[in-house]
Amino acid sequence: MKKNSGILLILFCMTAVLLFAPLIQQNLKPFTFKKLSGYLEPAPKPSFSYEAYKTGKYQHLAEGFLKENFGFHDPLIRIYNQCTYDLFKTTSNKDVAIEKDGWLYHTESIRHYFGTMGSISGISNQQVHDNLANQALCLYKTNAILQEYGIHLLTFTLPTKSFVYPEHLRKHPIGDTTFNAATFLEKQLALYGVPHINMTPWFQQMQDTCPISLFYSKDSHWASGAVFAMDSVLRYMERLSGQQLTQLQIGTPYPVYKLTRHEADLEDLLNLARPLKHEPLYEYPIHYLSNKYTQRPTVWFLGTSFYWRITRRINFDALFSSRDFLYYTSIYYTNREQDYQPGYHIDLLHELLTHDFVVLFKDGPQLYHQGALFPGKFLINLCISEERQKEKINFVADSIIQAWDPQTYADSIKCYSQAEFLLQQNPEMFEELRGDSIPTCRNPRIEQILVEKKIRADRTWRFLLTAKANNDSLDVQKTFEKEAYNVLNNKELLRNHTFFTTYDYFDLLVKEALDDNCWHSDLCITKSEQTRNVINAIIEQAIDTVEKRIQQHAYDNDTLMMMACAMDKIVKGFEKEPNLVALREKAVKKQISLDKMFRDDVVWIFNTTNYDRRLHDDVLTQAFANYRTERKMRNQQQAMESIMQKHQDLNMPLRIILNRDIKWIQDHKQQ
Amino acid sequence: MVFSSNVFLLYFMPVFFLVYFILPKKARNYFLLLASLVFYAWGAPEFIIHLIVSVVANFYLVRWMNKVEKPRLKKLLCGISIAISIGLLFYFKYGNFTMQNINAVASWFGGQPLQWTKILLPIGISFFSFQSVTYTLDTYRKVNEPMDKLSDYMLYIVMFPQLIAGPIVRYCDIADQIRNRESLYTDRLQGFYRFVIGLCKKVLIADVIGFQVDAVLGPSNYDVLTTEQLADIATKIATIDSTTAWIAIFAFTFQIYFDFAGYSDMAIGLGRMMGFRFPENFDNPYVSTTISEFWRRWHQTFSVFIKNYLYFPLGGSRVKTEARKYFNLWFCFLLSGLWHGAAWNFVVYGALQGIFICADKLFLKKFNERLGRIPSVFFTFLIIVLTRCFFRIERIDLSWMFIKRLFAFDFAPFHFGDNPHLYVTMLVAAFFSFFTLSKFGLRVQDKVYFTDYGKRGHIIAFVVSILAFVFCLGALNASGFSPFIYFRF
Secondary structure, X not given: XXXXXXXXXXXXXXXXXXHHHHHHHHHHOOOOOXXXXXXXXXXXXXXXXXXHHHOOHHHHHHHHHHHHHOOOHHHHHHHHHHHHHHHHOOOOOOOEEEOHHHOEEEHHHHHXXXXXXXXXXXXXXXXXXXHHHHHHHHHHHHHHHHHHOOOEEEEEEEOOHHHHOHHHOOOOOOOOOOOOHHHHHHHHHHHHOOOEEXXXXXXXXXXXXXXXXXXXXXXOOEOOHHHHHHHHHHHHHHHHHOOOEOEEEEOOOEEEOOOOOOOOHHHHHHOOOOOOOOOOEEEOOEEEEOOOOOEOOEEEEEEOOHHHHHHOOOOHHHOOOEEEEEEOOOEEEEOOOOOEEEHHHOOHHHHHHHOOEEEEEEEHHHHHOOOOOHHHHHHHHHHXXXXXXXXXXXXXXXXXXHHOOOOOOOXXXXXXXXXXXXXXXXXXXXXXXXXXXXXXXXXXXXXXHHHHHHHHHOHHHHHHHHHHHHHOOOOHHHHHHHHHHHHHOOOOOHHHHOOOOHHHHHHHHHHHHHHHHOOOHHHHHHHHHHHOOHHHHHHHHHHHHHHHHHHHHOOOOOXXXXXXXXXXXXXXXXXXXXXXXXXXXXXXXXXXXXXHHHHHHHHHHHHHHOHHHOOOHHHHHHHHHHHHHHHHHHHOHHHHHHHHHHHHHHOOOHHHHHHHHHHHHHHHHHO | OOOOOHHHHHHHHHHHHHHHHHOOHHHHHHHHHHHHHHHHHHHOHHXXXXXXXXXXXXXXXXXXXXXXXXXXXXXXXXXXXXXXXXXXXXXXXXXXXXXXXXXHHHHHOOOOOXXXXXXXXXXXXXXXXXXXXXXXXXXXXXXXXXXXXXXXXXXHHHOHHHHOOOOOOOHHHHHHHHHOOOOOHHHHHHHHHHHHHHHHHHHHHHHHHHHHHHHHHXXXXXXXXXXXXXXXXHHHHHHOOXXXXXXXXXXXXXXXHHHHHHHHHXXXXXXXXXXXXXXXOOOOHHHOOOHHHHHHHOOHHHHHHHHHHHHOOOOOOOOOOHHHHHHHHHHHHHHHHHHHOOOHHHHXXXXXXXXXXXXXXXXXXXXXXXXXXXXXXXXXXXXXXXXXXXXXXXXXXXXXXXXXXXXXXXXXXXXXXXXXXXXXXXXXXXXXXXXXXXXXXXXXXXXXXXXXXXHHHHHHHHHHHHHHHHHHHHHHHHOOOOOOHHHHO
């Protein structure tokens, strides 16, 4: 054995190093790895106390924490998952099922197909049946009330992948397939006359004729199917409202070699070490057809992540003047994905009444659960005042507390949320909402919201209030609410006390021009084809719009300057001393000039905050140069005096005089 | 703390061995003792005092017993020492069960139930109680002298590799090793390889199979279930088809073997890394041709304990009548069944094993000899599989219902594609369970387990062990944590 001792020592040392490697990685993190996909409630960090140790709580927490945080955790799991996937085509993720031909399905979608949802969710089919019947009744009442205010409610049940592509499913236990929640809800809503489409049967039919897959094999959401679904939603909206909406012209599919975003959520959940092989991907080109009679309504979507698959394929700016999205009840996205806030913050009644359409969609398996009770919430908010709601919640919560042993059920917050849940599940607990007829009571806040809506519809009034809010550093929404209150109570209106310059008006007009008209479809398409650059097309569009206004109001034709104005606020923020210091440090670090650093940061902010108006670099450079010239001019007293003189003599807006001079300077600089 | 947990594998084990090997030899036992107490206190902090007090009391009692000359006093002290060990075991393990039955009988006769607060079972009590009994009895029988140092005795009882699930090491087998042992590099490495083999058995085979068994038969411990959950399990068992039932019970038979044998391998491996040579606990039990042989191969250290400290004191086979001999045998198995758990199903399990042992002696062995080796192995295996129903399902009525479902012959179509991971794992488990039926298999096993490796052997074993260890860590964290079955006993 002695002759082997050298090699044994090496092997022993290597074993020791390998055993210590996770500890080293955990504490020093010399290697970085791709993080695991999917959400897991992070284990809390344990804090040691003798009591916690004695009861074993500390050990339990520590084991849970270490399980998630030891070194090499993520790659080890990926390696194991890859091995089990390659060898057995299985996964440890309970939410994903690996089926025939490498197709992945969400487990719930399979249970839904085979009628075993009830046995898993713990809710019987009878309970689901009763719950859905109740929800349908609420939707019927809500729809009738919203129609009084000219708002249209549409409901959709999303297609379930397992129903559209059952040929890729393996054999699974079969439960009660006689009850299908989606079909039942469809029947109930048809009975009540609530606008509803169950998309599953339609997708099943389309699957036979469609040349490309409606769902990707590795994703739980619709793929190109989203385009057809949105087209049908638009047509349904048209039929309901009698308005002419933008038409989608769907072309012939073209192959996509690289998607802008990864569409394989189920594959991500497998957490494998290497990516799976995908089928060739195809997308439909879409043209937006509209004319001067085309309306762009405001829409509020409530639903699941299927929404994102639509917005990735269809430009909602071309269809809607404003669209908001409430993702389940958790996150509220205003117009764009970048602007969001927690869902519980939103004023449900306000949102309901300030949109032209409310579109509610649920997926099939979701109907078996009892969460996200929008129908009940809608009805309660429309009919019951906030005070009465609170009173009732308190009453129900008190009953819950009394029914439980206070020592075992000490968490009163839980009682209140449970009370809220019970009321939303069964709004008929409010005496006013009982029965099948449409409730006659209304939330008194409705009147104020409708006045506010009217104010927003009046452009001058809207501009005046926005300018007031900006000048006085007030919350814009609060200002509108206050004005509505003034109207209702015959008080002095805020708009009569607003100083409004031409500059402000022009600024707001340009902003609105960019917002409203940049996606005016026919113009936009022509421009896009000409420039082959959508961003340029937006700018061109904005310039065209502003030019039209110039013709009407004799404004200057320098649109780029207007963009520089929009940037003004960002730049002003930067010129504060602490920001400048930080910028200077950053510039030194990057070894570039302060001016370049300054410009880069402004561009970055502009681009991130104005997602849909990402500026082309050349345009931005020009805009920025113009802006810098103006700043210099403003700093020179003599130049400003001369400009002010011209402003008075010619009786033209200051902005126009300024722009002319800047343009003149720019032109002469170039010469 | 369990061996197949992150805390042990990634923190306790590396840190322990680093310090252990750095320390001078004299200090190693003290450090091992301290680490063992930490190991036990991590999982059962409220019982550490019980453990220490009982160990200290037993140590001094045995020393006193060894010094006294009077046989009656000696016997008394021996009795007290054993009473402490067995008394604690009885109180903690069978207290709830006894009270439950007393109250059941009382209510049968219309009496009021006695008030009783449920007691928690300290992990490993069945094992360390038996170890302290072997110490007392071996000293009483003058097989060996008592330990001089309390720390050495305490180390013998609480040494972490074998503290909570064996092997049950007899005092006389390990006394010298505690005082003086050597750990060469080859021991350290081969101990590590053995540990990894055990980890693979547990994580890659037993846990994978166990997950599916639980899905069919519900969790193994019914004490923690609510009435609704129990009713759910009862419905499941009542409606199970024969194919699933057979697959489930075969799966459990493999699960329990690989779970327990895996733990024993890890314990033996860890011991060897420190220079200890613990006795083997399993010798391919499923290749037994008779039930008696099975019990010689299954949980060997426990069988030896029952033989030496229960069967022989009862008279063993040297009794006047045949009936008494068979009663002794049967009684030993009845008690060993009860040792596995405080529930009637374990009593039935033990009684059935006892009946088959007696039948073995009477006619079954001869019958098996006539069958030939391979058929008798599978016949014996089938008996083991069937009796496992009472081991796995903790209610006799449900066990019986399950056996009926096995023989209902309503076979549902079997699809390998339904759960390839389970079936492949079961095939692997079956392969390794019956591998040693061939001489080649035996030779391979001897080479892997019991031969000192050469240079090439070490390199191959090292690479394989490291890869397996990494894979086990992945499996452990990807598929969730599952405790060892034998911790409950």
